[in-house]
Amino acid sequence: MFPVFWWKDGATVFPLAWYEKGEHCHFFPLWLYTKQPDGKDAGGFDAHVAWPIFRVKRTEAEKGFRLWPLVGDYKSKDTSYAWALWPLCHAYAKGDERTRVAFPLYFSHSEKDRAWWMVVPLAFHKRDGKDAVTMTPLWSAGSHGDARWSALLPLYYRAADPETKTSSFFTLLVGRAKSPEATSWIFPPLLSSVSSIGPEKSFWLVGPLAHARWGGDNTTHQVLPLYYYNRNRGMLLTPLVSRQTKPGEEFFNVLGLLAHYQHWPNGEKAYYLLPPLVKVSTNQQPKKLRVLPLFAWERSKSSTPAEPDRGLAATQRRDYSLWILPWMWFEGDRFSKQPAPGKPEARAETRFTTENGFFPFWRYGNHRDSEAGKHDADFRILGWLYDYRVRESRSKDDPARTDQYVRSRVLWRLMHYERSNGDRSLDLFPFITWDRKADGYHKSSFLWRFYRYERTPDRRYKLDLLFLPVFRAKLRAPQPPAPPGFKPPA
Numbered sequence: 001m002f003p004v005f006w007w008k009d010g011a012t013v014f015p016l017a018w019y020e021k022g023e024h025c026h027f028f029p030l031w032l033y034t035k036q037p038d039g040k041d042a043g044g045f046d047a048h049v050a051w052p053i054f055r056v057k058r059t060e061a062e063k064g065f066r067l068w069p070l071v072g073d074y075k076s077k078d079t080s081y082a083w084a085l086w087p088l089c090h091a092y093a094k095g096d097e098r099t100r101v102a103f104p105l106y107f108s109h110s111e112k113d114r115a116w117w118m119v120v121p122l123a124f125h126k127r128d129g130k131d132a133v134t135m136t137p138l139w140s141a142g143s144h145g146d147a148r149w150s151a152l153l154p155l156y157y158r159a160a161d162p163e164t165k166t167s168s169f170f171t172l173l174v175g176r177a178k179s180p181e182a183t184s185w186i187f188p189p190l191l192s193s194v195s196s197i198g199p200e201k202s203f204w205l206v207g208p209l210a211h212a213r214w215g216g217d218n219t220t221h222q223v224l225p226l227y228y229y230n231r232n233r234g235m236l237l238t239p240l241v242s243r244q245t246k247p248g249e250e251f252f253n254v255l256g257l258l259a260h261y262q263h264w265p266n267g268e269k270a271y272y273l274l275p276p277l278v279k280v281s282t283n284q285q286p287k288k289l290r291v292l293p294l295f296a297w298e299r300s301k302s303s304t305p306a307e308p309d310r311g312l313a314a315t316q317r318r319d320y321s322l323w324i325l326p327w328m329w330f331e332g333d334r335f336s337k338q339p340a341p342g343k344p345e346a347r348a349e350t351r352f353t354t355e356n357g358f359f360p361f362w363r364y365g366n367h368r369d370s371e372a373g374k375h376d377a378d379f380r381i382l383g384w385l386y387d388y389r390v391r392e393s394r395s396k397d398d399p400a401r402t403d404q405y406v407r408s409r410v411l412w413r414l415m416h417y418e419r420s421n422g423d424r425s426l427d428l429f430p431f432i433t434w435d436r437k438a439d440g441y442h443k444s445s446f447l448w449r450f451y452r453y454e455r456t457p458d459r460r461y462k463l464d465l466l467f468l469p470v471f472r473a474k475l476r477a478p479q480p481p482a483p484p485g486f487k488p489p490a
Contacts, residue, residue: 296323330356
């Protein structure tokens with residue numbers, strides 16, 4: 001009879017009351033009771049009073065209680081969970097793992113030999129085996145193996161490592177760092193320190209400004225910017241005069257940039273005056289002399305060993321250049337390779353390039369490569385006033401023949417002459433043209449057809465006078481003489 005239902009072992013008043021004999025009896029939310037009648041949890045129960053405020057649970061799998069929101073505690077075979085003032089404080093454990101929270105001030109977690117905790121914002125601690133660190137706004141400490149350190153900033157810092165036998169201690173006034181090889185004392189207010197490494201002693205004063213080192217394999221001292229001294233290098237640096245006497249690395253200068261002499265380990269020597277304006281270098285490749293911005297000269301010479309397997313003697317190369325700024329320059333390089341004695345089958349080779357000029361009066365360039373069979377030359381006077389060009393190269397069709405092109409001009413097209421192998425042409429603007437080709441073609445003219453004469457390779461002739469065609473004809477080629485005893489047919 002709705003909402004009441006009943007049967008053999010139970011009844012319900014839907015949805016508030018439920019009863020099942022030997023299993024549960026509920027009158028929601030005042031009372032909730034469940035019994036575990038069978039199995040290994042027989043006799044256990046789970047009861048709620050004024051749900052969810054009070055609960056008691058007693059079963060084989062879990063035991064615990066709660067008085068919400070004040071406290072709660074549950075335990076099972078390998079897990080436990082407790083809380084207080086829900087949801088602020090919690091404690092959870094499972095095996096070796098532990099977690100604790102007291103929101104928002106305290107948090108912690110641990111698992112085997114690793115753990116950490118913090119009290120916000122006062123402290124933090126972390127541990128990992130033998131390594132640990134603890135930090136607070138003022139004091140901090142830590143360990144790494146057997147090494148320990150602690151600090152109360154900014155008052156002091158202390159560290160020690162028994163394994164390496166090192167230790168350090170620093171305060172605002174004095175500090176010390178010690179190891180089996182060295183001991184150092186530091187004085188922060190003076191930006192200074194004193195240290196010893198074996199027999200060697202070192203002293204610093206006011207940061208890097210003053211320094212001295214003695215008692216070891218070298219002696220150095222300095223008072224910047226007044227001087228610097230290094231005994232092993234024979235070096236003395238001052239604002240007035242500086243020098244170094246170490247063999248192969250000597251130098252000497254006066255007033256820094258005024259005059260300078262330098263000697264490098266490879267034998268190079270150089271002299272400077274107001275660098276980089278004046279430089280003279282010797283015993284090096286290339287040799288140099290310059291007085292900027294007026295004059296610069298450079299020359300180099302090198303050679304390579306002979307190559308007997310290729311039948312070649314030693315090869316040589318020379319490069320040179322000269323500038324008289326800003327108008328005149330001369331530069332070039334030459335490479336030569338000669339056959340070794342008794343090896344005539346090896347070819348001699350020569351390559352050179354030369355360029356010079358005197359702006360704006362002339363410019364000249366010449367390049368020759370005997371191995372490639374190539375020769376290029378250019379010459380120019382006052383820009384387009386006169387220019388001359390030569391191009392020679394080995395013929396692709398016949399390596400024994402050289403293709404040649406020559407051109408010379410006056411005022412670009414006022415006079416224009418070209419020669420390409422056997423073909424030649426000449427133009428004198430605006431009146432005269434002349435052409436002759438290797439195949440027998442020939443033409444000359446004056447004022448276009450005021451006078452024009454032309455002959456083709458097949459012996460056709462043309463003549464024009466006063467712009468009129470005067471002559472057009474094809475002449476029969478001369479017949480070779482008949483052989484002795486020849487009689488024409490009847």
